[in-house]
Amino acid sequence: MSQPQMRRAIESGVPDNKPFLHPLLAKNYGHWKYHDRPRPGVLHHVAHSGDEVWTVRAGTQRQMDVHTIRRLCDIADTYAEGHVRFTIRSNIEFMVSAAAKVAPLISALEDGGFPVGGTGNSVAMIAHTQGWLHCDIPGTDASGAVKALMDELIDEFRSEQMPNRVHLSTSCCEINCGGQADIAIIVQHTKPPKINHDLVANVCERPAVVARCPVAAIRPALVNGKPSLEVDEKKCICCGACYPPCPPMQINDPEHSKLAIWVGGKNSNARAKPTFMKMVAAGLPNHPPRWPEVAAVVKTILHAYKQDARPWERMSDWIDRIGWPRFFERTDLPFTRYLIDDWRGARANLNASTHIRF
Amino acid sequence: MAKAMYPTPMLDQLESGPWPSFVTGLKRLAQDKDYVVDLLGQLEHSYRTRKGYWKGGTVGVFGYGGGVIPRFTEAKDERNQPLFPAAAEFHTLRVMPPAGMHYDTAVLRKMADIWEQHGSGLIAFHGQSGDIMFQGATTENVQPAFDAINELGFDLGGAGPAVRTSMSCVGAARCEQSCYDEGSAHRAVVNSFLDDIHRPSLPYKFKFKFSGCPNDCMNSIQRADMAVIGTWRDNIRTDEALARRWFAKHGMNELVNDVVARCPTKAIQLKEVRELRAGGTVSAVAVSDSHGLAIENSDCVRCMHCINVMTGALAPGADKGATILVGGKRTLKIGDLMGTVVVPFMKLASDEDRARLVELGQQIIDFFAENALEHERTGEMIERIGLVNFLDALGIEVDPNMVAAPRTNPYVRMDGWDEEVAKIAARKAAAA
Numbered sequence: 001m002s003q004p005q006m007r008r009a010i011e012s013g014v015p016d017n018k019p020f021l022h023p024l025l026a027k028n029y030g031h032w033k034y035h036d037r038p039r040p041g042v043l044h045h046v047a048h049s050g051d052e053v054w055t056v057r058a059g060t061q062r063q064m065d066v067h068t069i070r071r072l073c074d075i076a077d078t079y080a081e082g083h084v085r086f087t088i089r090s091n092i093e094f095m096v097s098a099a100a101k102v103a104p105l106i107s108a109l110e111d112g113g114f115p116v117g118g119t120g121n122s123v124a125m126i127a128h129t130q131g132w133l134h135c136d137i138p139g140t141d142a143s144g145a146v147k148a149l150m151d152e153l154i155d156e157f158r159s160e161q162m163p164n165r166v167h168l169s170t171s172c173c174e175i176n177c178g179g180q181a182d183i184a185i186i187v188q189h190t191k192p193p194k195i196n197h198d199l200v201a202n203v204c205e206r207p208a209v210v211a212r213c214p215v216a217a218i219r220p221a222l223v224n225g226k227p228s229l230e231v232d233e234k235k236c237i238c239c240g241a242c243y244p245p246c247p248p249m250q251i252n253d254p255e256h257s258k259l260a261i262w263v264g265g266k267n268s269n270a271r272a273k274p275t276f277m278k279m280v281a282a283g284l285p286n287h288p289p290r291w292p293e294v295a296a297v298v299k300t301i302l303h304a305y306k307q308d309a310r311p312w313e314r315m316s317d318w319i320d321r322i323g324w325p326r327f328f329e330r331t332d333l334p335f336t337r338y339l340i341d342d343w344r345g346a347r348a349n350l351n352a353s354t355h356i357r358f
Numbered sequence: 359m360a361k362a363m364y365p366t367p368m369l370d371q372l373e374s375g376p377w378p379s380f381v382t383g384l385k386r387l388a389q390d391k392d393y394v395v396d397l398l399g400q401l402e403h404s405y406r407t408r409k410g411y412w413k414g415g416t417v418g419v420f421g422y423g424g425g426v427i428p429r430f431t432e433a434k435d436e437r438n439q440p441l442f443p444a445a446a447e448f449h450t451l452r453v454m455p456p457a458g459m460h461y462d463t464a465v466l467r468k469m470a471d472i473w474e475q476h477g478s479g480l481i482a483f484h485g486q487s488g489d490i491m492f493q494g495a496t497t498e499n500v501q502p503a504f505d506a507i508n509e510l511g512f513d514l515g516g517a518g519p520a521v522r523t524s525m526s527c528v529g530a531a532r533c534e535q536s537c538y539d540e541g542s543a544h545r546a547v548v549n550s551f552l553d554d555i556h557r558p559s560l561p562y563k564f565k566f567k568f569s570g571c572p573n574d575c576m577n578s579i580q581r582a583d584m585a586v587i588g589t590w591r592d593n594i595r596t597d598e599a600l601a602r603r604w605f606a607k608h609g610m611n612e613l614v615n616d617v618v619a620r621c622p623t624k625a626i627q628l629k630e631v632r633e634l635r636a637g638g639t640v641s642a643v644a645v646s647d648s649h650g651l652a653i654e655n656s657d658c659v660r661c662m663h664c665i666n667v668m669t670g671a672l673a674p675g676a677d678k679g680a681t682i683l684v685g686g687k688r689t690l691k692i693g694d695l696m697g698t699v700v701v702p703f704m705k706l707a708s709d710e711d712r713a714r715l716v717e718l719g720q721q722i723i724d725f726f727a728e729n730a731l732e733h734e735r736t737g738e739m740i741e742r743i744g745l746v747n748f749l750d751a752l753g754i755e756v757d758p759n760m761v762a763a764p765r766t767n768p769y770v771r772m773d774g775w776d777e778e779v780a781k782i783a784a785r786k787a788a789a790a
């Protein structure tokens with residue numbers, strides 16, 4: 001019998017973006033002069049040639065059904081000029097060549113359920129991950145948590161009233177695919193993995209799993225006569241790194257997988273050098289479908305920042321100015337012993353000075 | 359018409375509220391597809407039990423070793439039968455987007471048609487690595503779906519220990535801060551490593567990211583093994599008309615508090631117009647008939663702040679290029695690492711410049727492939743072996759731009775010190 005002919009892949013790689021560019025973007029490629037923002041959600045770019053282009057930015061659910069995609073295409077064809085792009089935070093942008101097209105486009109988007117905003121000093125759409133919908137190791141959901149939170153933050157998405165831009169992210173395990181952010185919500189496991197010893201020998205490459213553990217808490221062991229793995233539960237920091245290579249080491253727990261909140265991550269080089277975010281709250285319940293306890297803490301932090309930060313201070317700049325004691329005071333979050341770093345390089349996070357604000 | 363829906367009281371609560379709802383979208387798909395009816399059933403089951411129910415496996419397309427994320431259900435009954443059989447296989451295709459994530463509606467509509475035919479109808483624009491994620495296809499449908507996407511001119515991205523899908527900012531296409539052609543660099547580099555994307559065989563993942571300026575909209579410094587971040591060497595450019603317009607709108611307090619005082623290296627000074635002089639390393643621009651700004655460019659660290667606030671009035675210089683940083687990554691296993699400077703400046707204006715960037719990427723990946731331990735990222739490898747050994751392997755000379763400060767401890771063997779000093783002296787003499 002002859003094998004069915006398999007189609008060979010065309011290894012075309014990253015496609016050329018030139019055919020997809022809005023004509024004005026293609027024409028003025030590399031020759032932009034400045035931009036301003038006529039209103040929240042709208043960017044107005046001016047090229048050295050004098051050409052102008054208006055961009056309208058709208059939020060999406062990122063996980064889009066084809067009907068939503070077609071609806072966005074209909075809006076792009078009717079009210080814009082057939083070209084769109086997506087931002088890193090899953091917003092969609094429509095480019096138009098005339099100021100007069102902006103208002104009807106905004107109405108069409110808002111009427112279609114796509115909030116216009118996310119520009120300048122707003123709370124941007126939350127960078128997020130896969131969660132229960134599609135990942136194989138998640139402690140919580142991603143799309144649902146983001147939907148719930150954006151419902152609450154939508155006024156800040158639609159306006160530009162923050163001291164500087166605010167980036168949020170969520171991550172459904174400690175690997176943190178969502179990335180660094182001004183405020184990040186990340187699963188924090190609080191109990192060591194529960195091991196299904198019947199499966200380990202078959203499913204896991206044991207030496208590789210042992211090597212994965214950052215604190216060397218895992219060792220090979222015979223359990224009920226079967227080769228398996230053992231965890232020194234006193235040593236274990238519940239990071240979950242052993243779980244992806246060895247699913248029988250179940251780290252996720254409906255009760256004990258909690259959520260933690262981190263603040264002050266900044267990737268931009270503007271003003272201070274880029275910073276990593278710091279953990280400021282933990283122990284929040286994993287509470288679908290709307291995670292109200294998480295939303296409350298995020299809103300408290302945002303509120304304090306909005307009240308207190310000066311213009312152009314990002315979350316990290318603000319905390320640099322007011323100091324951590326006042327951050328915990330203003331947000332009424334408990335500063336517990338667990339927030340003092342003891343991982344490698346921890347001394348760099350201690351106060352090696354008499355700089356103290358009274 | 360598909361089969362009846364399962365009750366989804368928890369997910370239903372995610373249909374209310376003003377933000378677009380993915381649940382509403384899934385329910386619309388479920389009107390036509392049993393596949394999505396069962397997906398919603400399993401997701402509600404996750405919400406109720408607060409557990410995930412997917413496991414990985416091996417599924418791929420002909421000729422490639424990666425790019426498909428296999429998902430098989432683990433939500434099973436006592437007899438080990440799937441609780442939601444129609445969605446028992448729900449694989450994702452990671453597809454590389456065009457640089458800058460630009461599309462026209464024709465191509466988006468074709469993608470939607472393909473995924474309606476072969477998949478669940480659920481597409482994410484985009485994953486955190488930048489992929490278009492076509493989510494939800496059965497094992498049987500993965501190949502035909504890929505064939506159709508591939509015929510449309512798109513290709514699979516990376517997964518596993520491979521070069522991963524990359525991202526570049528909107529940059530030159532629509533941003534005045536752009537310091538190089540991000541799209542061309544992105545394509546030149548990533549398309550040189552297609553074998554390492556499609557056939558995973560590195561110690562671990564390797565990510566490139568491309569940002570046109572130090573604002574780093576692609577978050578490359580914290581996430582990319584090799585971050586290409588635009589910058590410039592000459593003086594900040596100025597435009598008096600736009601500077602005056604900015605000042606007329608914002609006034610002296612904002613100029614002082616938000617621009618001058620926020621420069622991290624105090625490179626900016628407020629001056630009376632009669633003392634204002636551009637030239638040498640100083641940029642100067644009047645903002646009114648009485649006052650202006652003077653920027654000492656040799657003190658400026660190209661942070662972008664003043665340019666962001668007074669866009670157009672101030673602009674990156676004309677001698678543009680990029681800084682290359684290596685080793686950024688998230689937590690596992692030794693903690694977060696930022697990328698650090700390996701090449702302070704390189705031009706990226708021509709095809710030859712881009713070929714040099716590709717060559718540097720190749721050297722780094724080759725070294726990584728040979729020297730990293732299994733499951734070790736470049737940042738961890740460099741931490742283990744030391745930056746100097748890494749630079750030696752690349753044939754790159756040390757440069758004080760690579761450090762925040764020289765060493766603060768004496769624990770080092772200095773055998774080669776005199777030779778190094780002599781080498782530097784000889785280089786200086788040759789250059790003089």
Ligand code: HEM
Pocket residue numbers: 130135136137175176177178179244452484485486487488489490491523565581688689690691
């Ligand atoms: C079973 C394991 C894993 C799954 C299913 C998974 C899934 C994903 C997915 C779906 C994305 C977005 C991908 C895209 O844009 O196409 C992603 C990104 C990411 N993953 Fe994973 N991941 C896994 C393991 C890991 C591990 C072990 C690490 C780190 C040690 C990691 C770190 C990241 C990071 C940092 C990102 C963000 C990427 C970026 O910004 O470039 N992941 N992951």
Ligand code: SF4
Pocket residue numbers: 129130131135136137138139171172173174175176177178
């Ligand atoms: S953060 Fe963790 S659980 Fe969530 S998508 Fe990434 S790897 Fe999966």
Ligand code: SF4
Pocket residue numbers: 192193212213214215216217218231235236237238239240241242243251
């Ligand atoms: S959870 Fe982390 S610390 Fe605990 S055993 Fe697993 S890898 Fe080690």
Ligand code: SF4
Pocket residue numbers: 527528529530533534535536537569570571572573574575576
């Ligand atoms: S990184 Fe710089 S050049 Fe690129 S889009 Fe952001 S601001 Fe513009």
Ligand code: SF4
Pocket residue numbers: 271620621622623624625626653657658659660661662663664665
């Ligand atoms: S770009 Fe240069 S001059 Fe402007 S604020 Fe930053 S360091 Fe100062």
